[in-house]
Amino acid sequence: MMEKLSAEEFDLNYKNVIGRLERAIKKSGRDKSEVTLLAATKTVDTDTINYAIDKGIEYIGENRVQELLSKYDRLKPAHSHFIGHLQTNKVKDIIDKVEMIESVHSIKLANEISKQAGKIGKTMDVLIEINIGGEDSKSGFSPEETENALTEIAKLPNISVKGLMSIPPATDLPEEARKYFRNMYKLFIDMRAKNIDNSSMSVLSMGMSNDFDIAAEEGATLVRVGTALFGKRIYT
Numbered sequence: 001m002m003e004k005l006s007a008e009e010f011d012l013n014y015k016n017v018i019g020r021l022e023r024a025i026k027k028s029g030r031d032k033s034e035v036t037l038l039a040a041t042k043t044v045d046t047d048t049i050n051y052a053i054d055k056g057i058e059y060i061g062e063n064r065v066q067e068l069l070s071k072y073d074r075l076k077p078a079h080s081h082f083i084g085h086l087q088t089n090k091v092k093d094i095i096d097k098v099e100m101i102e103s104v105h106s107i108k109l110a111n112e113i114s115k116q117a118g119k120i121g122k123t124m125d126v127l128i129e130i131n132i133g134g135e136d137s138k139s140g141f142s143p144e145e146t147e148n149a150l151t152e153i154a155k156l157p158n159i160s161v162k163g164l165m166s167i168p169p170a171t172d173l174p175e176e177a178r179k180y181f182r183n184m185y186k187l188f189i190d191m192r193a194k195n196i197d198n199s200s201m202s203v204l205s206m207g208m209s210n211d212f213d214i215a216a217e218e219g220a221t222l223v224r225v226g227t228a229l230f231g232k233r234i235y236t
């Protein structure tokens with residue numbers, strides 16, 4: 001559970017997040033329209049999420065299937081992404097409830113997404129998850145595997161690959177994450193240049209509360225922010 005967050009606290013947090021994002025965008029000479037803010041809403045109650053939506057949050061992301069399902073009926077309309085580790089047998093539970101799955105970490109998972117999307121006559125937008133720090137504890141493709149994975153996944157009939165997503169290693173200082181964001185951006189540009197059929201490479205999802213401004217400076221088009229908007233979580 002999160003600690004109780006007042007409307008005033010959210011308003012202030014939101015203002016700070018927007019400020020950090022705008023400074024980063026300005027610093028890097030990018031345009032506001034190039035970077036989307038997604039609110040990572042794990043552990044946040046539906047009243048608070050709905051309040052955030054009223055205040056202008058347009059994109060929300062859950063990272064647990066059970067939690068997404070338990071909140072789904074009570075949420076106001078918003079663009080909804082799945083951002084967490086997804087097990088193959090849970091795909092059918094969320095296929096009609098999100099507009100993008102950001103965390104495609106295996107060909108097997110991609111196959112199942114395409115199959116379930118096909119059953120309901122949908123094409124699911126996905127991002128390919130990259131394990132940019134080469135960590136054993138994280139899922140995702142290595143940079144070396146990315147081109148092959150992308151080519152295979154893009155062939156699936158009911159999937160549309162929109163780009164890449166990454167959760168870099170946790171660092172003590174936000175600035176230490178910059179090299180991972182740079183590597184991700186390089187990979188993103190590299191994959192875009194390959195013009196792989198049925199893939200667009202328009203979305204690069206990276207950066208969280210500690211470092212989303214650095215990610216935005218380094219080319220993120222989507223940043224996923226939880227704590228900086230909603231306050232500290234007791235569990236993560």
Ligand SMILES: *Cc1c(COP(=O)(O)O)cnc(C)c1O
Binds near residue numbers: 084167209225
């Ligand atoms: C929780 C979460 C975030 C947001 O993390 P914060 O550090 O709270 O901003 C971003 N991405 C994913 C995949 C998450 O699970």
